[in-house]
Amino acid sequence: xxxxxxxxVFFAYFYFFLLLVGAxxxxxxxxxxxxxxxxxxxAKYRMLSDDESPExxxxxx
Amino acid sequence: MQSEATIRRAGEIPVSAAARYNESIHQDTTARLFLASSxxxxxxxxxxxxxxxxxxxxxxxMGTIPMxxxxxxxxxxxxxxxxxxxxAADMGLMYYVVPRLCGVRLWSEKLGIxxxxxxxxxxxxxxxxxLLGVNQGxxxxxxxxxxxxxVVVAWVMFGANIFxxxxxxxxxxxxxxxxxxxxxxxxxxxxxxxxxxxxxxSTGVNQAxxxxxxxxxxxxxxxxxxxxxxxxxxxxKTSNNPxxxxxxxxxxxxxxxxxxxxxxxxHMIHGPISQxxxxxxxxxxxxxxxxxxxxxxxFFATMRGQWQQLRDNVPLKFLMTxxxxxxxxxxxxxxxxxxxxxxxxxxxxxIPGHAHMAVLGAFSFFAIAGAYYVVPRxxxTRLYSDALANWSFWLFLIGGVGFFVTLxxxxxxxxxxxxxxxxPFIDTVIALEPVWLVRFFSGILMFGGIVTFxxxxxxxxxxxxxxxxxxxxxTA
Numbered sequence: 091x092x093x094x095x096x097x098x099v100f101f102a103y104f105y106f107f108l109l110l111v112g113a114x115x116x117x118x119x120x121x122x123x124x125x126x127x128x129x130x131x132x133a134k135y136r137m138l139s140d141d142e143s144p145e146x147x148x149x150x151x
Numbered sequence: 152m153q154s155e156a157t158i159r160r161a162g163e164i165p166v167s168a169a170a171r172y173n174e175s176i177h178q179d180t181t182a183r184l185f186l187a188s189s190x191x192x193x194x195x196x197x198x199x200x201x202x203x204x205x206x207x208x209x210x211x212x213m214g215t216i217p218m219x220x221x222x223x224x225x226x227x228x229x230x231x232x233x234x235x236x237x238x239a240a241d242m243g244l245m246y247y248v249v250p251r252l253c254g255v256r257l258w259s260e261k262l263g264i265x266x267x268x269x270x271x272x273x274x275x276x277x278x279x280x281x282l283l284g285v286n287q288g289x290x291x292x293x294x295x296x297x298x299x300x301x302v303v304v305a306w307v308m309f310g311a312n313i314f315x316x317x318x319x320x321x322x323x324x325x326x327x328x329x330x331x332x333x334x335x336x337x338x339x340x341x342x343x344x345x346x347x348x349x350x351x352x353s354t355g356v357n358q359a360x361x362x363x364x365x366x367x368x369x370x371x372x373x374x375x376x377x378x379x380x381x382x383x384x385x386x387x388k389t390s391n392n393p394x395x396x397x398x399x400x401x402x403x404x405x406x407x408x409x410x411x412x413x414x415x416x417x418h419m420i421h422g423p424i425s426q427x428x429x430x431x432x433x434x435x436x437x438x439x440x441x442x443x444x445x446x447x448x449x450f451f452a453t454m455r456g457q458w459q460q461l462r463d464n465v466p467l468k469f470l471m472t473x474x475x476x477x478x479x480x481x482x483x484x485x486x487x488x489x490x491x492x493x494x495x496x497x498x499x500x501x502i503p504g505h506a507h508m509a510v511l512g513a514f515s516f517f518a519i520a521g522a523y524y525v526v527p528r529x530x531x532t533r534l535y536s537d538a539l540a541n542w543s544f545w546l547f548l549i550g551g552v553g554f555f556v557t558l559x560x561x562x563x564x565x566x567x568x569x570x571x572x573x574x575p576f577i578d579t580v581i582a583l584e585p586v587w588l589v590r591f592f593s594g595i596l597m598f599g600g601i602v603t604f605x606x607x608x609x610x611x612x613x614x615x616x617x618x619x620x621x622x623x624x625x626t627a
Binding site for chain 1: 252322323324325326327328337338341344345349350351352353354355357358360361364384387388391393394396397398401405408409412
């Protein structure tokens, strides 16, 4: 019987290595996309008006 | 506010324009299906939870019928609550939130409906197989292999739909909720594959280590990011107040992304794994305080000057109470990982107290708040009963606090007894009976919360529909 212990452990850690590479890539990309610049706060205002319903004073307390 | 520079493509009707014409561009069928089914499972699995809590106090309850033994019901409770209720409810909320934040329709409503159908097949399959005793024997990974494969298929369908929706978004910059949603989809894929497939091909200590990495990351990289995604959306929405700092939210996201994955081995402290691995897991566990501080400070600062809203805004009550529970559970976690504390609390009843505060007290509270906010809107009606919603909050809160505190005290006491070799093990079991009795009665209160919540939501879904202007007033 073959021992699959180490291949399966390395398989798991390889997955998490891929995650780490992805995280580093998108983290660096976030600088390019302006998340840390002076427009970085824009999204938090935009999200408040994304409802499809007409705004009324009573809609949000 | 929204600027022209952020609008990517011209020619498409933005959501805000549709609002002006009192029309919705969103169908929300998928969100409705996921929410209705998940809340139904919440009620059914709540009964199972109550039964197993009763079995601690009255072990002879339900005799020796195999399907009704603790060993069969406990995995059903865990999987039912995690995947039948919480993850499904979170998926339903993501189907609602992501298209709105992107300013476009869901990429494929048909694919979403198919995903909801498949997810229900999986949950019903889990009920049957776990009651029959078909079980992989690994914590959180009890589902048999064919159901694991179906989960992967359903997750790919879900992920493709969300990613394609985000890919067609109108705005270049994504609100932090979308970051967390995308992170959840990717991390869940990796975590689930490791926990349900890689563990099957390893043995001994390596298998245990992989399993605990999966268990911890199931909470840390599945339920935490999706829970925070929901909180980041609904706290500003329900309070009608912008998030304190989007940049701080990004710091929280990236620190979670880099830190969380390496903490699973703290479940094996004082166990047969190498000391360096234990130490690494302790260091990363303590580093978790960084994303936790970033998240919690941001939420509390968002509420600055708005606390009076907690008087009568039920979703906000659930959200901010969930934030407090999140802070507490995330303070406990790093402390548990310290070797001296771990020697007392590990494997005791303290741990279910801690885990329930995370999954129920924090993330389920966020999901409940989301459901109270979303369901009246997608059904274009008012919430069935505001009073019942308030009752559900207090039942959950009082029952939950009773449950958590009882298990912490009982678990700490249990740990001290286990550290005294002069006390026979069976005496430590008998000593905890009063603790389990209080837990059972706390469970009854929490189940009361589930009943009032589920009845309120399902009555809203099935009740008479109002018009759009009524829906606009529906603040839940």
